[in-house]
Amino acid sequence: xxxxxxxxxxxxxxxxxxxxxxxxxxxxxxxxxxxxxxxxxxxxxxxxxxxxxxxxxxxxxxxxxxxxxxxxxxxxxxxxxxxxxxxxxxxxxxxxxxxxxxxxxxxxxxxxxxxxxxxxxxxxxxxxxxxxxxxxxxxxxxxxxxxxxxxxxxxxxxxxxxxxxxxxxxxxxxxxxxxxxxxxxxxxxxxxxxxxxxxxxxxxxxxxxxxxxxxxxxxxxxxxxxxxxxxxxxxxxxxxxxxxxxxxxxxxxxxxxxxxxxxxxxxxxxxxxxxxxxxxxxxxxxxxxxxxxxxxxxxxxxxxxxxxxxxxxxxxxxxxxxxxxxxxxxxxxxxxxxxxxxxxxxxxxxxxxxxxxxxxxxxxxxxxxxxxxxxxxxxxxxxxxxxxxxxxxxxxxxxxxxxxxxxxxxxxxxxxxxxxxxxxxxxxxxxxxxxxxxxxxxxxxxxxxxxxxxxxxxxxxxxxxxxxxxxxxxxxxxxxxxx
Numbered sequence: 405x406x407x408x409x410x411x412x413x414x415x416x417x418x419x420x421x422x423x424x425x426x427x428x429x430x431x432x433x434x435x436x437x438x439x440x441x442x443x444x445x446x447x448x449x450x451x452x453x454x455x456x457x458x459x460x461x462x463x464x465x466x467x468x469x470x471x472x473x474x475x476x477x478x479x480x481x482x483x484x485x486x487x488x489x490x491x492x493x494x495x496x497x498x499x500x501x502x503x504x505x506x507x508x509x510x511x512x513x514x515x516x517x518x519x520x521x522x523x524x525x526x527x528x529x530x531x532x533x534x535x536x537x538x539x540x541x542x543x544x545x546x547x548x549x550x551x552x553x554x555x556x557x558x559x560x561x562x563x564x565x566x567x568x569x570x571x572x573x574x575x576x577x578x579x580x581x582x583x584x585x586x587x588x589x590x591x592x593x594x595x596x597x598x599x600x601x602x603x604x605x606x607x608x609x610x611x612x613x614x615x616x617x618x619x620x621x622x623x624x625x626x627x628x629x630x631x632x633x634x635x636x637x638x639x640x641x642x643x644x645x646x647x648x649x650x651x652x653x654x655x656x657x658x659x660x661x662x663x664x665x666x667x668x669x670x671x672x673x674x675x676x677x678x679x680x681x682x683x684x685x686x687x688x689x690x691x692x693x694x695x696x697x698x699x700x701x702x703x704x705x706x707x708x709x710x711x712x713x714x715x716x717x718x719x720x721x722x723x724x725x726x727x728x729x730x731x732x733x734x735x736x737x738x739x740x741x742x743x744x745x746x747x748x749x750x751x752x753x754x755x756x757x758x759x760x761x762x763x764x765x766x767x768x769x770x771x772x773x774x775x776x777x778x779x780x781x782x783x784x785x786x787x788x789x790x791x792x793x794x795x796x797x798x799x800x801x802x803x804x805x806x807x808x809x810x811x812x813x814x815x816x817x818x819x820x821x822x823x824x825x826x827x828x829x830x831x832x833x834x835x836x837x838x839x840x841x842x843x844x845x846x847x848x849x850x851x852x853x854x855x856x857x858x859x860x861x862x863x864x865x866x867x868x869x870x871x872x873x874x875x876x877x878x879x880x881x882x883x884x885x886x887x
Contacts, residue, residue, distance in 0.1 A: 410525050419578075425567040429553060431683050439496065457505065488507045525586055664773075668766070669793045677818075685746050713767045724772065729829050739822035773789075
């Protein structure tokens with residue numbers, strides 16, 4: 405019962421907080437008669453606020469989540485979602501929409517509380533099961549929300565404002581669940597046990613190969629019962645820095661983390677600005693749009709791709725970097741196709757394939773990183789990788805998207821994003837070739853060492869000559885034996 409109750413409440417919260425029928429049609433809603441915003445205002449002045457807010461709030465929310473023991477941050481996230489959709493319904497003007505994006509950035513940064521709470525209230529033997537429940541229910545909620553929005557528009561002939569109301573009702577239902585969650589008594593950094601074992605990065609024991617399927621989910625190891633202690637902020641920051649240096653000395657972990665940060669940066673840009681691209685190709689004021697079906701299909705196919713990772717007969721440790729090269733190039737091709745052909749169906753299909761490819765690779769990256777870490781360092785490494793992705797995304801947004809920078813149109817933006825993924829592919833092609841060459845040299849060195857050792861253990865040349873001489877002159881041998 406101690407496992408079932410919080411898991412059930414978290415699943416209810418995860419489903420309804422992700423049930424957002426408006427989300428696939430947000431750009432059409434903002435540029436439609438309800439808000440009357442221009443494309444430049446939406447793309448270049450409103451959407452960038454989410455990126456900046458997410459970046460600025462991520463680390464403070466990360467520390468606050470641990471210090472406050474998760475539940476208060478879950479309540480904060482639920483409140484932020486309610487405020488977001490209430491403002492979408494009633495607020496007017498660009499400044500109000502920018503403030504709305506800040507609240508949504510706060511809600512997104514608070515995802516860390518959702519994906520870490522359960523590990524503080526259940527036994528470690530239940531981690532795998534509750535993780536699959538919580539992760540799958542959020543994907544199902546997201547897909548159900550997209551499908552609901554599309555059906556309301558296409559079948560029920562509802563208006564976009566009705567999708568805002570349904571999203572607000574769903575967020576209000578989700579708001580109730582966190583209040584009934586039990587309050588955890590421990591956390592990872594500030595409130596931990598005295599007897600916790602030291603963790604070492606880059607180990608490969610079986611207990612360290614816990615799988616994680618989400619970019620924001622920290623894994624928390626079970627503390628011992630020897631007692632508990634509280635750490636101050638300075639102690640926590642010092643410990644985080646020490647662990648950071650030790651973890652990123654591991655080359656495989658560093659390689660997967662670099663891809664994580666680079667690809668996630670580009671992924672965020674694509675999903676953030678795909679709707680404005682589709683709006684330019686097929687304006688919602690003139691045609692029926694099918695963004696909801698596309699988001700539903702891409703979410704479900706991405707979940708399926710993540711599940712297939714465990715079935716693929718690939719040695720990721722050996723071929724991982726070259727696989728990252730090939731699949732990153734596939735993602736680059738998808739981005740180019742979304743943009744260059746200016747065909748809505750090609751753009752839809754390319755988007756679905758792009759998201760499925762990313763979900764497959766991010767699942768592999770998550771597992772490869774998790775396999776190199778003890779559980780208490782999952783939160784640190786995954787948080788650092790996400791922060792790196794957001795930092796790169798903020799720089800890319802400031803230069804390419806923001807009106808304070810170049811303020812490029814959406815077609816030019818997607819040309820840059822496609823080139824960005826092509827550069828990622830080239831980087832990992834070179835890294836993969838270097839890895840293979842290094843392994844080949846190492847193998848040759850090992851063979852040379854073995855051969856040299858075999859020669860050093862062989863009989864001396866003099867003994868060999870003597871033995872040969874005796875074999876060639878049997879009488880001499882007999883005389884020697886007789887003597």
